[in-house]
Amino acid sequence: MAETVGPGSPVTVLPGIGPVSQEALAAAGMETVQDLLDCFPVSYRDYTSPRTLSEADSEPHLYKAVLRRPPRGNWVRGGLHILSLDVADEDGSTWASVRIFNQPYLAAAIQAADCIYLDGTARQVEGRLTFSAPAVLTKLPAEGIVPVYRRLPGLSPARHRRAVKAALSMLASDDPYSSFFQERYRLLSRGQAYRAVHAPRTMAEQELGRYRFAFESGLVSTRMLDLAGAEQTAENTRIIAAGSRIHDFEQSLPFTLTGAQKKVIAEIAADLEGTCMMNRLVEGDVGSGKTVAAFFAMYAAAADGFQSYLLAPTEVLASQHAASARRLLGSDKVVLVTGSMSAAERTAAARRIRSGEAPYIIGTHALLHGEERPPRPALLVTDEQHRFGVRQRRTLLGDNGEMHALSLSATPIPRSLALAVGGMSRISVLDELPPGRLSVETRMVGRNKISDMYAFMAEHARSGEQAFIVCPLVESADGSSLHSAEQVYTELCSRFPDVRFGLLHGRMPAAEKQSAMEEFRTGRTAVLVATTVVEVGVDVPAATLMIIHDADRFGLAQLHQLRGRVGRGQSRAWCFLTSASAQARSRLSVLCRTQNGFEIAEADMQERGAGEVLGLRQHGRGPDVVDIRDTAMLAAYREILDEMAADPRLRSDYIYTAERAAERLDGQRRDVGFN
Ligand code: ADP
Numbered sequence: 001m002a003e004t005v006g007p008g009s010p011v012t013v014l015p016g017i018g019p020v021s022q023e024a025l026a027a028a029g030m031e032t033v034q035d036l037l038d039c040f041p042v043s044y045r046d047y048t049s050p051r052t053l054s055e056a057d058s059e060p061h062l063y064k065a066v067l068r069r070p071p072r073g074n075w076v077r078g079g080l081h082i083l084s085l086d087v088a089d090e091d092g093s094t095w096a097s098v099r100i101f102n103q104p105y106l107a108a109a110i111q112a113a114d115c116i117y118l119d120g121t122a123r124q125v126e127g128r129l130t131f132s133a134p135a136v137l138t139k140l141p142a143e144g145i146v147p148v149y150r151r152l153p154g155l156s157p158a159r160h161r162r163a164v165k166a167a168l169s170m171l172a173s174d175d176p177y178s179s180f181f182q183e184r185y186r187l188l189s190r191g192q193a194y195r196a197v198h199a200p201r202t203m204a205e206q207e208l209g210r211y212r213f214a215f216e217s218g219l220v221s222t223r224m225l226d227l228a229g230a231e232q233t234a235e236n237t238r239i240i241a242a243g244s245r246i247h248d249f250e251q252s253l254p255f256t257l258t259g260a261q262k263k264v265i266a267e268i269a270a271d272l273e274g275t276c277m278m279n280r281l282v283e284g285d286v287g288s289g290k291t292v293a294a295f296f297a298m299y300a301a302a303a304d305g306f307q308s309y310l311l312a313p314t315e316v317l318a319s320q321h322a323a324s325a326r327r328l329l330g331s332d333k334v335v336l337v338t339g340s341m342s343a344a345e346r347t348a349a350a351r352r353i354r355s356g357e358a359p360y361i362i363g364t365h366a367l368l369h370g371e372e373r374p375p376r377p378a379l380l381v382t383d384e385q386h387r388f389g390v391r392q393r394r395t396l397l398g399d400n401g402e403m404h405a406l407s408l409s410a411t412p413i414p415r416s417l418a419l420a421v422g423g424m425s426r427i428s429v430l431d432e433l434p435p436g437r438l439s440v441e442t443r444m445v446g447r448n449k450i451s452d453m454y455a456f457m458a459e460h461a462r463s464g465e466q467a468f469i470v471c472p473l474v475e476s477a478d479g480s481s482l483h484s485a486e487q488v489y490t491e492l493c494s495r496f497p498d499v500r501f502g503l504l505h506g507r508m509p510a511a512e513k514q515s516a517m518e519e520f521r522t523g524r525t526a527v528l529v530a531t532t533v534v535e536v537g538v539d540v541p542a543a544t545l546m547i548i549h550d551a552d553r554f555g556l557a558q559l560h561q562l563r564g565r566v567g568r569g570q571s572r573a574w575c576f577l578t579s580a581s582a583q584a585r586s587r588l589s590v591l592c593r594t595q596n597g598f599e600i601a602e603a604d605m606q607e608r609g610a611g612e613v614l615g616l617r618q619h620g621r622g623p624d625v626v627d628i629r630d631t632a633m634l635a636a637y638r639e640i641l642d643e644m645a646a647d648p649r650l651r652s653d654y655i656y657t658a659e660r661a662a663e664r665l666d667g668q669r670r671d672v673g674f675n
């Protein structure tokens, strides 16, 4: 069957988008034609209604004027060319002087034109209206209004615009919302709205287009919040007598629990003994000991004859968990299931799962696809749970949530946000690190200090410590000054031949990735140059140095996560954030001030808006419509949803909205664990 080209196709189907542009778009989260359409212009250049000079104010605008005398050009000191124009309104009422630098060739075109357009700011200089270095046009673009997109390194604005234009022509004409719905709420159709946003004829049309998406997103987001806040209920709750097991569990550990761990374990025990299925999120910074809290739940379940699953996002993590479970819970009670196991190993594992002799079933996604099911499953623990969708977890949990669910996350939800959506009672917070953990000294590094920083790194590497270097790009892109992993790797290998470097990025085959990680974990490579694939929790206690290049390209919460990869061992740890911009350095300074993930999460939310933190808003898209602190706005959308639910003519629209909300909650990367 021939593949049809449409909004779901990769961006490379668009004219002018080759591998380099594709990478530039991918770095901004855009992979498909639809993604490109969902990235709205940040502003517009409006060429439809130029002003007269008499309307000048202190803002930048487009002006139309006529020439009063031939342009005069002069070369002055230092090879600078100045072209001076005297212009006026067509009726001769207002005059202005214009100075244009280093474009002598413009003179002829300007003289030949009937009128000219000045794009810039008019200032009063010695009582005379003056333009210094405006953009000068002799003809206006045919589009009238030209969209301005967020500048992406490696993609020229003209190319970006051309690709979007082609993308618009691929839009399907049908609309998921009925025409009754559209009329009722005075909305443009989807296709019209995309055109209005990306290729508006007037600025008013552009606003109508955005309104359509804002409205849709407001409905879906509100519905998501309702879904997220809904309590999970189940009829056949498996009650586990967990409270009475706490003491024995503590006694069995080789270390003393922190106060926070004790508190969380008590909360879990209360859930397991309650009349509803547990649905709890344990949040805590990297290294706060979330796994042990989860082990307690698994231990209590096993003591009552139940089996538990522990689902990890990568093989490395799954093996690490299996190893600690064997150490802390009993070596003969653990079964590990991963995708790279042989058929014979899988069969043996399946047998141990089915017989129930191994109550601790630990594995990766492979667990979801396996047929083997234990006799009395009662608990599903999901580590780094934002890596899994609701639907994936449901394969194990069953549609009605037939198991207790415990999720572990190192991405703290800002407290204010959790309170607002009413999920606070189901979140356990590990806000205390086990004793002996070191704080990570965090410093901002300007471009001119990068060389010193590398020297510092090499010195530490020579004395047996390890370092991560995280770059925003895999390979260098044209016109981009951002660091790429490949380029940094090559540069450092030749600069420090006595230090062993490794390379790790998402475009490498899985086997190579595994071996790069393994080489680093076992200390054979001293420095791992990587992209953000290192984000997921892997223990490398000898890693004491984290360098993040172009740190302003990352969110605060993500930087905090990355920093958490170091400082897990005994030696002093460092995190260096490089950035070319002084402004960015001040935005990131909160990371230098605090290690508290919750404080950083609050700052992150202030920066990005609550909607984005919750994953309500797609990357780069339009305005942040639903600010969950805006209760009046939420109430308004809720009212509309109620109205839709009650009106049979809006039935399909209601179902579509609800399904979109469920899907988004499911698929969102920053899944926050309310489901
Ligand atoms: P994370 O919260 O990042 O998942 P882990 O659960 O992996 O953290 O714990 C990190 C390390 O700290 C593990 O090696 C674990 O055995 C150890 N650990 C956990 N709790 C304590 C404690 N109370 N005292 C000492 N070490 C602990």
Ligand code: MG
Residues within 6 Å of the ligand: 290, 291, 383, 537
């Ligand atoms: Mg962990």
